[in-house]
Amino acid sequence: MKILTFMGRTPSEALKKAKLEIGDEGMLIETKEIRKKALGKEALYEIVIGIDEESLPDSYKKTTKPLSKQQPVKQQSQEILFDISNAAQQIAKISNVTDPLEQYMTPTQHRESPSIKVTEPLELKEIKTEINKLTDKVKIIQNMFWNEKSPDIQTQIPSEFSEIYRLASQSGMNKDHLDALMQITLEHMPFKMRENSATVKRYFQTILRKMVPIRRESTLEVGSKKVIMLVGPTGVGKTTSIAKLAARYSFLMQKKYKVGLVVLDTYRIGAVEQLMQYARMMKLGIETVVDPPEFTSALESLKYCDYILIDTMGSSPYDKGKIEKIYECLESNGTGYEVDVVLVMPSSIKYEDLKVTYDNFSTLGVDTLMFTKLDETKGFGNIFSLAYETKKPISYFSVGQEVPEDLVCASSDFLIDCLLSGFNRSKV
Incomplete structure (x- = not known):
């Protein structure tokens, strides 16, 4: 049959x-x-x-190849795409032919010298338009062969949306968040903008940017003081991040602020030595705290500083004992200084692990988020999902080990560009 x-x-x-x-x-x-x-x-x-x-x-009878010569569907699809691409290239070659008749020309600007007017055949302009349409169709066809399941939403997703759905899904974004964003995009995007995937991607980027909470760095008012405590799991780079912040506030801002350091991480002698070395190099005051009652006196000793940065002991999200000790230090603060708690997390772990980490450290009253190791991952949807879910603003990104160069003030543009196009150090 x-x-x-x-x-x-x-x-x-x-x-x-x-x-x-x-x-x-x-x-x-x-x-x-x-x-x-x-x-x-x-x-x-x-x-x-x-x-x-x-x-x-x-x-209606059609000749079919013997079973031994038949190819898998995936391979046939690739050959079809290859044939379409070849056709596009041949059209592009044909489009290089110029028409000497001036009446069929339309003036355009020269690429290298915009002030110089050059002429372009009307036929060439039409061919270029058709090539752009064909290239976009090829991209749509390529994205139709991805292996991910379609989102579980009522509205059917047009083929033009397949590229951004694939990119966002592969970035590690939570599926529920992605489906909700796709629903919003489909409901609010003007129908005319759906004509090509590039326009769809730009619109989707705009929506994502508006949904990332960011706390922009601000300058201190005269006579004010800022106390910042970095908390988070072991091995995320808190001590290096403290050094980057210290160098930034001391040397890289419009005003060179006085910075002091407080170390709660007395469990790891190496971490204390590392921070003391940074303090000596930058000529910063540094205090160590062993027990919570010493926390207030340490802050009082650095009251001449504009910024006081506090490095805490690294802790597993499940080690409630160490988290409780940090909480006791915060509770024992008798100086009246408000402590800004920054939760530092690596960007290289999946969203579910980030969420567990946040939930366990949230007892400390987290104010902002800081993400490290952006240069060690290809997926950034997990960062978006955590900020979107918790509504906690992101303050800084750490993009490498260099002090202080590899510290970036958070921006929604930077994060969304990384999410959809990958990390690019030249844009830092």
Whole structure:
């Protein structure tokens, strides 16, 4: 038996096509809806017909390759894409032909010298437009072969959205957040902007940027003081981040502020030595705290400083004992200085782990988020999802080990560019 499929805007239209091509000998096996009717798009139905090969009309019989020479569907798809790409390249070569007739020319600006006017054939302009459309169609076809499942939302996603859904999904973004964002995009995006995937991507970027909470760095008012405590798991780079912040506030801002350091991480002698070395190099005051009652006196000793940066002991998110000790220090603060708690986390772990870390450290009253190791990962959707879920603003990104160069003030533009296009050190 031969299995054939026919498509139409209605099941009856598909059935008429089947009867015209193979007559009445076929047997209807299945009818299914391929695409729902939507604004600007017709519905599409598919019927599956079974028919004996002997009953097929001569006009419909097609030669098929022997089974040994048949290729997998994926390989055939790649060859189809290759043929389309070749066709686009051949059109591009043809488009290099210029027309000497001046009346068919339209003036354009020279690339290197915008003030110089050059002429371009009208036919060439039309060919370039068609090439751009063809290139966009090729991109859409390529993204239709991705392996991810479609989002579980009621509105069907147009093919033009497949690229941004794939990129966002592969970035590590939480699926529920992604589906919600796709729903918002589909509901609010003007229909005319859906004509090509580049426009869709720009619109999606705009929506993402608006949804990332950011705390911008501000200058201190005269006579004010800022106390910043970095907390987080072991091995995330808190001590190096403290050194970067200290160098930034001391030397890189418009005003050179006085900076002092407080170390609570007396469990790790290496961390204390490392921070003391940075303090000596930058000529900063430094105090160590062993027990919570010493916390207030340490802050009082550095009251001449504009910025006081506090390095805490690294702790597993599940080690509630160490987190409790940090909390006791905060509770024992008798200076009246407000402590800004910054939760430092690596960008290289999945969203679920980031969320568990946040939940366990949230008892300390987290004010902002800081993410490290951006140069060690390719996915940034996890960062977006955590900020989107917790509504906690991001203050800084650490993009390497160099002090103080590899510290970036957080911006939504930077994060979303990393999410959809990957980390690019030249944009830091």
